[in-house]
Amino acid sequence: MKKLTAFILSALMAVTALAGCSGQSSVSEASKSNSDSQSSTGDWSYIQDKGDLVIGITYFEPMNYKDENGELTGFETEFAQSVCEKLGVKATFQKIDWDSKEVELNAKTIDCIWNGLTITDDRQANMGISTPYMENKQVMVTKAENADKYASAEAVKGATVVAEKKSAGEEVAESDDFFKDANYVSVDSQAKALLEVKSGTADIAIIDYVMSIGTIANGTDYADLKVVEGKNFAQEQYGIALRKGDTETLEKINNAIQDVANDGKLEEIAKKYNLQDLLLVKAK
Secondary structure, eight states: OHHHHHHHHHHHHHHHHHHHHHHHHHHHHHHHHHHHHHHHSOHHHHHHHHTEEEEEEOOBTTTBEEOTTSOEESHHHHHHHHHHHHHTSEEEEEEOOGGGHHHHHHTTSOSEEEEEEEOOHHHHHHEEEOOOOEEEEEEEEEEGGGTTTTSSHHHHTTOEEEEETTSHHHHHHHHOGGGTTSEEEEESOHHHHHHHHHHTSOSEEEEEHHHHHHHSSTTSTTTTEEEEEEEEEEEEEEEEEEETTOHHHHHHHHHHHHHHHHTTHHHHHHHHTTOGGGBOOOOO
């Protein structure tokens, strides 16, 4: 009798254990299914759910900058707001460290980089890049009285050249033979590069041409600086960077860019900042 009772108890324990294992397996499979479902949900659903597109920027005129009232404005600012209006989400701007922009993008502290981003092969390999919307080039800026002085590589020999770290300007300073005998120093922004030249701690700044349009003119803080004529480097194009593989959001942004161009808004914004001749996206 004791043996029979023991056998029955053992059988019951085995059945209970199997049921427990089956339950754990079901929970595990359900959990995996939910995880897979979440991972297959693209960024667009994520952006729609929170209702805004978080845009990583740095401040540089005329793209994104604070006006005299402390309000964010600029070509990129208004352009992004118009595109987001077409997308049905709010444009939320977040200042970032340009040096760590890709880290912030992949960590989802921002949803895109929209700040005069030069399209390169490396960036296309690591991020999703939008339709090119504006052309640009790198130019040399120096004090007005020295603009003619630095017209040759020989004259630049020994000069202190500054550019924003990890920018197209830095690539020019480090790789173009014109600057091979110059002393290159990286700084944390294009605005800082101009300030170094203005204060006399640097001789030449390499910056985006589009920045020179809005920054170096009569009535600005840098009216005493001048672009060296005839010395243009790194013809390039601007695009918007998204997380790699986010094809749905990329397509929607590209379509919205064209829509903003089609209704004339893109050219209107560009004209406001004297950038209309650099636009690559035209109304159809």
